[in-house]
Amino acid sequence: DGGITQSPKYLFRKEGQNVTLSCEQNLNHDAMYWYRQDPGQGLRLIYYSQIVNDFQKGDIAEGYSVSREKKESFPLTVTSAQKNPTAFYLCASSPGQIEQFFGPGTRLTVL
Amino acid sequence: AQKITQTQPGMFVQEKEAVTLDCTYDTSDQSYGLFWYKQPSSGEMIFLIYQGSYDEQNATEGRYSLNFQKARKSANLVISASQLGDSAMYFCAMRPTVSNFGNEKLTFGTGTRLTIIP
Numbered sequence: 125d126g127g128i129t130q131s132p133k134y135l136f137r138k139e140g141q142n143v144t145l146s147c148e149q150n151l152n153h154d155a156m157y158w159y160r161q162d163p164g165q166g167l168r169l170i171y172y173s174q175i176v177n178d179f180q181k182g183d184i185a186e187g188y189s190v191s192r193e194k195k196e197s198f199p200l201t202v203t204s205a206q207k208n209p210t211a212f213y214l215c216a217s218s219p220g221q222i223e224q225f226f227g228p229g230t231r232l233t234v235l
Numbered sequence: 236a237q238k239i240t241q242t243q244p245g246m247f248v249q250e251k252e253a254v255t256l257d258c259t260y261d262t263s264d265q266s267y268g269l270f271w272y273k274q275p276s277s278g279e280m281i282f283l284i285y286q287g288s289y290d291e292q293n294a295t296e297g298r299y300s301l302n303f304q305k306a307r308k309s310a311n312l313v314i315s316a317s318q319l320g321d322s323a324m325y326f327c328a329m330r331p332t333v334s335n336f337g338n339e340k341l342t343f344g345t346g347t348r349l350t351i352i353p
Contacts, residue, residue: 166326166343182340212278224341226280
């Protein structure tokens, strides 16, 4: 089936550790996005990529890094520089026309 | 810059009644798109409906319709004949529709939690 997969579903991190969240899509979409959602809040854009080997910072990029080596994959690394990383992370992709399609999300908790 | 405002943090509606979720927006873009997404407790974002700023007719998708009032900068979602499965968070979002590179990011509102009462 075509869609977006995110792994893991739940992730626990100790303070000071870097962690990488996976996002894979088989929809052949050019654009991919990472959003962060905090309780009771809307989604805020972290990074986005329109094509392979290129990506742009979103509104809250500090403490995060991404790569886009393949069209299908857009992993997000949460670094130790992110001071408050506990949140729900959503990956999305788009053919660049109208809607964005979202993955099921990863819930990150810092212990 | 774009901004979305959803002023209803939570709503309770009787099953089978219609419900209107409010959304107002602010943008300097001439061409833009408005979206509604549903987020159940499982967390995934489900696309519901889209309205382009130059579309003359209000968008409809099954039980969902978008009441678009451009002069008032509002894009309210109307759900007819509500069902228990409609209980979820609902987010209004927008983005420019000019196809410039890197110009398709969505701006979201803070959401409305809708609870359908049996």
